[in-house]
Each structure stands twice: as C-alpha cells, then as structure tokens.
Amino acid sequence: MRALRSEVWKLRTARLPWGLLGVTIALTLLHQLLFDSNAGGTGHASIASLATRTGQSQAITAPGELLLLATVVGVIIASGEFRHRTATTTYLAIPNRAQVLGAKLGAAAAIGLVFGFAGAATATCVGLAFIAGGGHPVGLGAATILRYAVGAAIGSAVLAAGGVAVGTLIRSQVGAIIAVFVWGFVVEQSVGGIYSDAQRYLPDTAAAAMAGSKLGDAKSPLPFAAALVLLSAVVAALAVVAARTTLEADIT
Numbered sequence: 516m517r518a519l520r521s522e523v524w525k526l527r528t529a530r531l532p533w534g535l536l537g538v539t540i541a542l543t544l545l546h547q548l549l550f551d552s553n554a555g556g557t558g559h560a561s562i563a564s565l566a567t568r569t570g571q572s573q574a575i576t577a578p579g580e581l582l583l584l585a586t587v588v589g590v591i592i593a594s595g596e597f598r599h600r601t602a603t604t605t606y607l608a609i610p611n612r613a614q615v616l617g618a619k620l621g622a623a624a625a626i627g628l629v630f631g632f633a634g635a636a637t638a639t640c641v642g643l644a645f646i647a648g649g650g651h652p653v654g655l656g657a658a659t660i661l662r663y664a665v666g667a668a669i670g671s672a673v674l675a676a677g678g679v680a681v682g683t684l685i686r687s688q689v690g691a692i693i694a695v696f697v698w699g700f701v702v703e704q705s706v707g708g709i710y711s712d713a714q715r716y717l718p719d720t721a722a723a724a725m726a727g728s729k730l731g732d733a734k735s736p737l738p739f740a741a742a743l744v745l746l747s748a749v750v751a752a753l754a755v756v757a758a759r760t761t762l763e764a765d766i767t
Contacts, residue, residue: 518618522592526622529595532588536630539584543634546578547641554645565646568654575642575660576728577667581634582719583699585671587692588630589623589678594688613758616683620676620754627675631668635726639664663727666739670722673746677718680753684760718749 526532551574555564563570639660646653678695685691699719707714714720715737724736725743737745 518614519621522618522622523625526592526626531591531595532626535584535588535591536626536633539581539630540633540637542580542584543578543637544641546580547574547638550574551642551645554649565649566651571642571646571651571653571655572659572663572727574645575639575655576663577631577634577638577726579699579719579723579728581630581667582671582674582722582726583695585627585630586674586678586681586695586699588626589675589680590682590691590695591678591688592619592623592626592675593679593682594686594691595682597686597688616679616754616758619679619683623675623679624672627672628668630675631671631726632664634671635664635667638667659727662739666725666727669743670725670746673743673750674718674722677746677750677753680750680757683757684753716745718746721745 550562551565554562554570554574555566562573565571565574643653678691681694682688682691685694703714703717703719706717707720715724715735721737721742725739725746736742
C-alpha cells in the first residue's frame with residue numbers, strides 16, 4: 516500500500532500524464548468530428564449512415580488512438596524512473612522491486628480507467644449530437660452505450676498496465692513508446708492485412724473489441740470476456756518477463 520500511495524502521489528503531481536489526457540480528449544474529439552460528419556460517405560474510411568444501427572455504433576465508439584495513448588501513459592509511469600534516474604531512490608525506499616512493479620501496474624490501471632472513460636464520454640457525446648442533429652432516432656439502447664464506455668475504460672486500464680510492463684522491460688522511454696506505436700500501427704495492421712482471421716487475437720484489436728470498435732481488417736471481433744482474458748494474459752506475461760529480467764538487473 517505504501518508503494519501504491521507513492522505511485523498515486525507521483526501521478527497527481529506530474530504534469531505529463533494529465534497533459535496527455537488532454538491530448539487524448541482533443542484527438543478523440545477531432546477523430547469523431549471528422550468521421551461522424553462524413554457518415555454514409557463513399558470514402559474507404561467512412562462510417563455507415565447514422566440512420567443505421569451500424570453507423571450509430573461506429574459514431575459513438577472510442578477510436579483506437581485512445582487505447583494506444585493509454586498504453587503510452589503506462590510506459591511513461593515505468594520508464595520515467597529510469598529516464599530521470601529516480602529508480603535507484605525508489606528501490607532504496609522500497610527494496611522489494613516486485614512491490615514497486617505491482618504498485619505501478621495498479622496506478623497505471625487507475626489512470627487508464629480515467630483515459631478510457633474520458634475518451635468514451637467524448638466519443639459518445641459527439642456521436643449522439645450528430646445522430647440527433649441528423650434527425651435520426653437513436654437505435655442503440657442505454658445498456659449498449661454503457662457497455663461500449665465500460666469496455667473502453669477497462670481496455671484502456673489493462674493496456675496502461677501493459678505499458679508499465681513494456682516500459683519496465685525496455686527502460687528507454689523513447690524506445691518503449693516507439694515500440695508501442697510500431698506494434699499498434701505497423702505490426703497489428705500488417706498482420707490484419709495478411710491474416711485477417713488472426714488479427715482479432717492481437718492485444719490492441721482485442722481491446723478495441725471491448726470498446727465496441729474494430730481495428731484494421733479484423734472480421735469478427737472477440738466477445739467481451741474472451742478479449743479481456745486474452746488482454747490480461749498478455750499483460751501478465753509481459754509483467755512476469757519484466758520482473759524476471761529488468762527488476763533483477765543492476766540499474767546503477
């Protein structure tokens with residue numbers, strides 16, 4: 516608990532995570548405005564008409580960029596210790612490095628929830644505004660809208676914890692952030708383009724499925740529970756690898 520309180524205090528006083536939250540909300544707003552205003556268009560990236568249930572679902576779901584930025588927050592929480600050379604002080608105060616890693620995972624998951632709910636609320640408000648502005652009746656039930664928001668929040672929380680594992684494993688903040696974006700924009704999209712049936716088993720695509728959206732060419736997203744189990748297993752595996760390598764290494 517002492518380690519967790521310390522990590523929460525660091526998050527409360529640091530400006531970068533909250534600045535990144537503002538960027539996330541702004542990007543989500545821009546993304547939704549661009550896509551929702553062109554609903555029913557003929558472009559490759561256009562969403563379906565807002566008169567349809569499919570179009571309305573696409574209009575209110577949080578974009579994949581939200582999930583990547585939540586992962587980046589986790590990377591910053593972990594790798595910031597090595598970048599600013601405060602890891603030694605942290606480990607002297609709390610010699611059990613596994614406890615420190617667990618506290619960072621918990622703190623990252625908490626702020627990931629904030630990112631997810633903020634992004635989902637932004638996307639939902641913009642989408643519903645366009646639906647109402649177009650004179651279309653809302654075809655989605657309140658339970659469905661809430662499920663998308665909760666899925667975005669939980670997916671962001673688990674990915675933020677995954678970012679901690681990646682940041683602890685790689686240690687270089689820039690390198691870890693690059694790895695996150697390369698995985699999200701290159702690896703998963705490339706796999707989806709070649710093996711579309713396999714893409715749904717990749718972590719970012721599974722998290723997007725929890726939020727009610729689809730990444731790349733994934734044809735049939737995983738069910739909510741299956742996506743959560745898969746995502747949690749990937750994060751747990753990364754955390755174990757980080758604990759067995761970086762946490763046992765000399766960081767001085």
